[in-house]
Amino acid sequence: MTLRACSIALLAVLVAAGPALAPAPVVAQGKDVFIPLLVYRTGPFAPSGIPIANGFVDYFTLLNERDGGVNGVKITWEECETQYDTKQGVECYERLKGRGAALVNPYSTGITYQLIPKAPVDKVPVFSMGYGMSASSDGRWFPWVFNFPTNYWSQASAVIRYIGTQEGGLEKLKGKKIVHVFHNSPYGKEANPTLEELSRKYQFELTLLPVDTPGQEQKSTWLQVRKLNPDWIFMSGWGVMNQVAVKEAAAIGFKMDHFIGNWWSSSDADVVPAGDGAKGYKGATFHAPGTNFKVHSEIVKHVYDKGKGAGKKEEMGSPLYNRGVVNAMFSAEAIRTAMKGAKGQAPTPEQMRWGFENLNLTEKRLEEIGMKGFTHPIKVTCEDHEGSGPVLIEQWDGKKWNIVSDWIQPMKDVVRPKIETAAVDEAKKLGYSQRDCGKEK
Amino acid sequence: MIYREAGQFKTSYASDQAIFPIVQDKWVVAAGVVAAFVAVPLVANEYWLQAVLIPFLIYSMAAIGLNLLTGYAGQLSLGTGGFMAVGGYAAFKLTTAFPWLNIVVVFALAGVIAALVGLVFGVPSLRIKGFYLAVATLAAQFFLIWLFNKVAWFTNYASSGTITAPPRTVAGVMVTGPLATAGARYVAALGLVMLGALVAKNLVRGRIGRSWMAIRDRDIAAEIIGVRPLRTKLLAFGISSFYCGVAGAEYVFLYLGSAETLAFDIGLSFLVLFMVIIGGLGSILGSFLGAAFIVLVPIFLTNVPHMLHLPLPVALQKQIELMVFGGLIIFFLIVEPHGLARLWQIAKEKLRLWPFPH
Numbered sequence: 160m161t162l163r164a165c166s167i168a169l170l171a172v173l174v175a176a177g178p179a180l181a182p183a184p185v186v187a188q189g190k191d192v193f194i195p196l197l198v199y200r201t202g203p204f205a206p207s208g209i210p211i212a213n214g215f216v217d218y219f220t221l222l223n224e225r226d227g228g229v230n231g232v233k234i235t236w237e238e239c240e241t242q243y244d245t246k247q248g249v250e251c252y253e254r255l256k257g258r259g260a261a262l263v264n265p266y267s268t269g270i271t272y273q274l275i276p277k278a279p280v281d282k283v284p285v286f287s288m289g290y291g292m293s294a295s296s297d298g299r300w301f302p303w304v305f306n307f308p309t310n311y312w313s314q315a316s317a318v319i320r321y322i323g324t325q326e327g328g329l330e331k332l333k334g335k336k337i338v339h340v341f342h343n344s345p346y347g348k349e350a351n352p353t354l355e356e357l358s359r360k361y362q363f364e365l366t367l368l369p370v371d372t373p374g375q376e377q378k379s380t381w382l383q384v385r386k387l388n389p390d391w392i393f394m395s396g397w398g399v400m401n402q403v404a405v406k407e408a409a410a411i412g413f414k415m416d417h418f419i420g421n422w423w424s425s426s427d428a429d430v431v432p433a434g435d436g437a438k439g440y441k442g443a444t445f446h447a448p449g450t451n452f453k454v455h456s457e458i459v460k461h462v463y464d465k466g467k468g469a470g471k472k473e474e475m476g477s478p479l480y481n482r483g484v485v486n487a488m489f490s491a492e493a494i495r496t497a498m499k500g501a502k503g504q505a506p507t508p509e510q511m512r513w514g515f516e517n518l519n520l521t522e523k524r525l526e527e528i529g530m531k532g533f534t535h536p537i538k539v540t541c542e543d544h545e546g547s548g549p550v551l552i553e554q555w556d557g558k559k560w561n562i563v564s565d566w567i568q569p570m571k572d573v574v575r576p577k578i579e580t581a582a583v584d585e586a587k588k589l590g591y592s593q594r595d596c597g598k599e600k
Numbered sequence: 601m602i603y604r605e606a607g608q609f610k611t612s613y614a615s616d617q618a619i620f621p622i623v624q625d626k627w628v629v630a631a632g633v634v635a636a637f638v639a640v641p642l643v644a645n646e647y648w649l650q651a652v653l654i655p656f657l658i659y660s661m662a663a664i665g666l667n668l669l670t671g672y673a674g675q676l677s678l679g680t681g682g683f684m685a686v687g688g689y690a691a692f693k694l695t696t697a698f699p700w701l702n703i704v705v706v707f708a709l710a711g712v713i714a715a716l717v718g719l720v721f722g723v724p725s726l727r728i729k730g731f732y733l734a735v736a737t738l739a740a741q742f743f744l745i746w747l748f749n750k751v752a753w754f755t756n757y758a759s760s761g762t763i764t765a766p767p768r769t770v771a772g773v774m775v776t777g778p779l780a781t782a783g784a785r786y787v788a789a790l791g792l793v794m795l796g797a798l799v800a801k802n803l804v805r806g807r808i809g810r811s812w813m814a815i816r817d818r819d820i821a822a823e824i825i826g827v828r829p830l831r832t833k834l835l836a837f838g839i840s841s842f843y844c845g846v847a848g849a850e851y852v853f854l855y856l857g858s859a860e861t862l863a864f865d866i867g868l869s870f871l872v873l874f875m876v877i878i879g880g881l882g883s884i885l886g887s888f889l890g891a892a893f894i895v896l897v898p899i900f901l902t903n904v905p906h907m908l909h910l911p912l913p914v915a916l917q918k919q920i921e922l923m924v925f926g927g928l929i930i931f932f933l934i935v936e937p938h939g940l941a942r943l944w945q946i947a948k949e950k951l952r953l954w955p956f957p958h
Contacts, residue, residue, distance in 0.1 A: 166935040167947050173900065200915035240918040245856070245863065250651040250899065257647065272762055272858050276778030292760065343749055345760035345860050352759045371749075372862065581759065588764045589778055 192229065192494055192505045194219075194236040195255035197266050202242035203373060204398045206428040207479055211266065212238065213470035214483020217458050220469070222491055224461045229494050231503045245269035252277075261511050262286050262490055268346035276589055278303035282508035284515050286493070288486045289314075289422060289445060293349055296545035297582035298516065299593050305515045307489070308445050308537045308548030311349040311421070312577060313569030315393070317550035318419055318443055319357050321567050322391050332361040336389040340380060340396065340404060343369035347395045350421070352581075354393070356573060374400025381407040392418045401429035409436025416441060419552065426479045430555045438557045442478070443550050446485045446534040448560040450476035453529030454484065478553070478560055485534050492528075493518050516541055516599075535566055541596035545578070547571050603952040619801055636790055641783040649782035656895045657789040658850045663875040663887035664793075664800050665843025670873070671881035672804050673836035674816030675725050679718075679737035680844050680872045682744035685864035686714040687845030688852040689754050692763040696756055703768040703776060707792065707849045714845020715838040717744070722837025726830050729819075741869055749861045764858040776853040785854040792850065796843060801884050803839070812836055813882075844872075878929060880939025889940040893932075898925055 196215060199208035219234045228234050237258075239251035248270035252263060262284045265271040271291035278285045285291075285304045293312045295304040309317075322337065323329035339354055341347035351367055358365035366387055368380050374396065381404075384392065392413065396404055401424045408418050416439040420429065425442020433440075450456075455475060463472045474480060497506035497514025506514060518539045525531050537546045549566035586593070608623055610616040620626040644653065662684060669675050691710035695703065721740040725733055748754050755761050767777030774780040775788045803809050811832045814822035823829055852859045871894060879890020901921040905912050912920075936943045950957070 162935050163943070163946065166932060167943055170940070170943065173897065198914060200913075201918045205915075238914040240914040242918070246655070249856075253647045253651045257645075269860065269862065272760075272764075272860075273856065276764075276857055280778060344862055345762045348759060348761050369749075371746075372865075584758075585764075588766055590767045 190505065191233045191235045192261045193259050194234060194490065195252065195258070195260050195263055196236050196238045197241045197248050197251050197264065197270065198238050199241050199243040199266070200238075201240060202244070204243040207398065207423075207426060208243065208266075209470065210426070210474060210477050210479040211483040211486075213468075213474070214480040214485075215264075215487045216469040216483075217462050217475075218454075218484045218487035218491070220462045220467050221454075221458050224465065224467065225457065229491055230498050230501070232494075232498070232505050234491070234494075241267065241270065243267050245273060249273050256281055256283055259505075261494060261506065261508075262515070264288065264486060264490070265291065268292075268344070268349075272345065275301065275304055282512075284493075284508075284512050286486075286490060286515065288482075288489060290346070292585065294578060294581035294585040296543065296578045298539075298541050298544040299596055300582040300586035300591055301544065302516075302594060303512060305539065305544045307518075307539050307544060307546035308535065309550060309569060310545050310578075311395070312353040312574045313545065313547055313571075314421055314443055314550055315350040315353045316357060316570035316574050317567045318393055318421075318552075319354070319361070320570060321419070321550075321552055321564060323361070324567075326390075329361055332363040335363045335391070336366070336387060337363050337391045337393065338366045338368055338384060338387060338389040340368045340370060340384075340392060340394045342374065342395060342397050342400055343371045344397075346397065346423075350393075350395055353574060353577065356577065357570070360573065370396070370400055370404070372400075373398060374403055377403050377407050380404075381411055384408075384413070385411045390417065394418070394420045394424050396420065396424040396429075401426075402432040405430055405433045405437050405440055408440075409433050415439035416554070419443060422478075422482075425553065425555075425560070427477050427560075435557060437555055440555045441563070442553050442555075442560070444478060444553050445548055445550055446481055447532060447551065447562055448476060448478045448481060448553055452533045453531075454488075454533065457529055458484075481533075485530075488528065488530065488534075489518070489520075489537075492520055492524070515539060516544070541599050547574070602954070603948075605952070617805075619805075633794065637787065641786060644786075646782045649786045652896065652899060654782070654786055654789055654855050656891055657786070657793045658847055658855055659872065659875060659891040659895055660888045661789075661793045661796055661850065662844050662847035662872045663879060663891050664796055664884060665840045665847060666872050667876045667879075667881065667884065667887045668800060668804070668812070668843065669836050669840035670876055671883065671886070672809055672816060673812035673833065673840075675722075675833060675836060676730060676734040677737040677837075677840070678734050678866070678869050678873065679721060679740035679744075681864045681866060681868035682741040683714050683718055683841045683844035684848030684851060684868065685744055685748055685861065686717045686841075687711060687848030688859060688864065689748055689763065690714065690845065691849035691853060692765070693754065693756075695766060695768060699766070699768075703770060703853070704792075706768075707846050707853075710849040711842040711846040714848065715842040718837045718841020718844070719834055722834050722841075725833045725837065738866075741866055745861045745864060748864075760860075762858050762860050763852060765853040765856075768853075778857065789850055789854050792846065796846065797884055797888075800843070804884065808832075808835065816882075874929070878932060878939055880941030883939065883941035885944065886939050886941030889944065893940060897928060901925060 198212035200212060222228055223233055237255060239255055241248040241251055248267060260283045264286050265274050268290055271287045274285050287306045291306050293310040295301040296306055296310050323332050354365055368383060370377055370380055394404055418440055420442040422444050430437035430440055462468050493515045496518050497510040516539055520537045522536050535548050537548050539546050547569055549568050551562050552564035553560040554563045603624055620629055666680050669677050687710045690713040691706050694709055695706045724736045728736060755763050765776045767774060767779060773784050775784050811827045814827050815832050819829055875890035875894050878893050880886025901924055905917055
């Protein structure tokens, strides 16, 4: 057989084997809670994707190992590699949703936008924790989408409030120059409308500087920053853009403690490459960094000591690892709420949605699960899928991140009306109608 | 045995010029089309339609477009993603401005707008050739993406810069928007690509296609025998961009549902170019084969460990997939540099003689 004949045969086999590639058979629902995990452990964003995925998996392993799951129902999951690519993410979702997905964490704004219209059709709640579409915070229009504990708009307003307190009061912001350096994509642009509104309200000078993806080349942006000589910089960056920006800021001698990244711009990978220059760089977050919490010692005891850890023990406690843990915890608590105390049975999709919507995570509950002080209590309602959770500011000291602020409340009076207007716009595009929350119980 | 052509006589010019001159081919293709329209939507599940077949059909459309330009007219283009973006954004602007307009008409108009943009960016092709032209079309790619990112008018001032396909119906059936079933979107994409392929096949068999090939094979000789280079090249750019524009509109409306400029980045241009090269330059069938190869093989490779119940970590799976995929591309290009279409041609010639090869 010649090589050419071989290749024809190979093609024929590929074509014939095609129908066999249909996704795995549907697993009977009811026994376990199944969660599809869209992860990106390869590709250009892998340094961010790996710790998130590890934190996620470790917390679920902890629940299964220590408590036998949630209320006696085991949690199962399957990872699917997206490379942070929207099309691959949607392929993953389509493949895994047939297995009775209880919820989906898209872990990319692009994938979230794709899944939002699918959520009510497939009856899979979308939990985009602190990312995705800010307008989906209005639960009256988007019953199947949740983005608590807080969204990009609330975050931006909390950062402005923080800057105000540093300057000695919000009225002192008048005439100050604030620059927003952002990833030129839907994700990066999210905070702009809120910042523009706040700049009108508090009369600071806002300059918006976009950085085109991926952001390896930012010389012109930082030349502009140098010319402007702003008082503060806020950054919504992602991936390689962050480390380049931190390096460039250090190179032009910008005061690093006046440079604040959002919660996707403040992980170890963003500051380490800049070395000592990154010292003092700040970031916003909604959970603490580090491993000084009971939940971490439990993970070590029940997961890593049994050799079931997803990553390395030393890598625990980085901001993104902890974000994975928090995300898994919110998901698990929503599952628990959805069960309403019933043991041994996985919730139906409607119950799952109800569980998210009625999640009430109290201080007491946080203490029970070993997360006191790790994150803030949160209450989700039918109207408010965001919870307007407060924000912390953390600072890099050259070795690790430290919390340097109290919990900062977002400016709900500014953000909420904007969300409601935006929700109407976004929902209209999809042909949705508003539901009456008074009737829901 | 399979191809027994004894008794098939061509008694008229029309039968001699048929697209499928062999009766068996005609029947197989007809059965295939019927199966694609009727059986597939009934049998296939949503995963198959949404993740495999719809992207395959849309990429086929784009690959036909690029094949007309690069394969037939010989003008190398790296602007496919940009022209597809023009189609996607034009369709979005048109259907939001004129909601009563039938979505099929919107797709066609989006194609026309993309064709006009393609004409503009095709003008340099008269003076520059080969790799230099590729660079000029690369400029189109970057300029168009930058434009859609920069000017908020194109996204109707959406704060996120994302365009979303609104719900639209054709003959009472929802084909775009979140409530459109995958089956309806599949049939819409299939109908458009069938029509597109038929028109393209006839174009390349006629005067226009012959003048394109003349320009491709030697432009000076073509000019001497009376083919006007400017008009021919621009026509190639225009028609190619029309196909890419329609594909771009389908890409947003039938496949993704919502899109940002990142969906049309340079990676998409290269992807379509690879489809054309692997499928076969200068072949309509090759556009389909190339699209199938690029779309199906990675999904097939992703699913192999599941079928064999191999508990591999996902990161490793992905890396193996990329290596095997790359290896397959190199293998097929070494074995048959003229693409999969040529392989099919050889296989068919063998089948016509089988089982008595002389």
